[in-house]
Amino acid sequence: MITIADLVQDSSFPGNYFAPDAYVQGDFESGLIENRQGRRLLALPDTLLKGIYAGLESEVGPAAGTVLYNCGRWWGKNFHRRFSEEVSTYYRKSISEMEMVELLQCLRQCWKAHGWGIIELNVDHYQQGFLVVKVEQSAFANIAKSPAKPSCFLEAGLLSAFFSELSGTKLHCEQTTCESLGADYNLFILGMAKRLESINAWLEQGDDHASIMQRLCSN
């Protein structure tokens, strides 16, 4: 016997927390944007991002990627804290209590609402210790000026910190495919730093994502 009165009493039936019309709120007078829990959001114009990339490139040269990656890590750590607090409050359960499918859906909607692209997780290589993240229409792909290799360092840092916090294990992130190089989407591999350290060399040898995954999994 199922009693609807009990179902109705127990549940608040929350929908999509990140529905864009509800999630992003603006105050025209003060010029501020914030999310539905009143936390500040920052709009980053394309020109500013391009300026940061170009400025770093000229100041620190080839180290610009590392600087951006570390900025992304710092951002990702804070972002994870905010994400877990808000999602737990709205859905009335901690993210560790959420079903995987629910959590992934939250992530997808969150990425979309922030304008970072369409994110998909591939856990096919989870048993070998790797997580693959695909991002279509990435907000970060067309910032670097004529890149010679995948250049979404900020995004890689963000993913690395976010999934490290989520899994409780320090994960590194390497990008293997980039929209800025004409690919249809960005691909990132997450795993232990030591196991990912050859990826850059393999990319320079001309290996694509599939062969890199093969090499990683056979190691």
Add this chain to the structure above:
Amino acid sequence: MITDIDALLYKAEAEYLQQQDLAKFKSQMFSLEQRLKIYELLRENEIEIFQPIANQLLITFPDEDQQKIERALKHWLSVLRYCGMAMLSNNQTYLQHRILEWLPVQIQAHQMESLEHTLFSFLQKRLRKTLSPEQFSLLQPFLEQAKTTLLD
């Protein structure tokens, strides 16, 4: 509807609304009154609408896990609540963003399509009994939108 009224409000900034526009305004006000009644009916009869559906589902799917049936019921309790508000504000985008972009992955992941199809057909029958044909016709586009997104 809110957006239709908004359009008239904007128009009234530039000039007095003409008779034709005022007729539109009146018809929308009348429609809003009807929609409010439907919304109240859905709210007041939520349990009466869904209890027979729950009973029928247990008979139709005797071997199905009860938790799965409860989950499907929660989905549609939720969908009907959002359909109610979307109907009240005549806003299909609201329905799409708030719930219809949220549920499909979960329905697929739990392989609930067949259960939810049956639930939807029971729900339609219950709503036809609860609402008059005119009232049902105002809600139907939103139910169809939900069906198309979640089940087709």
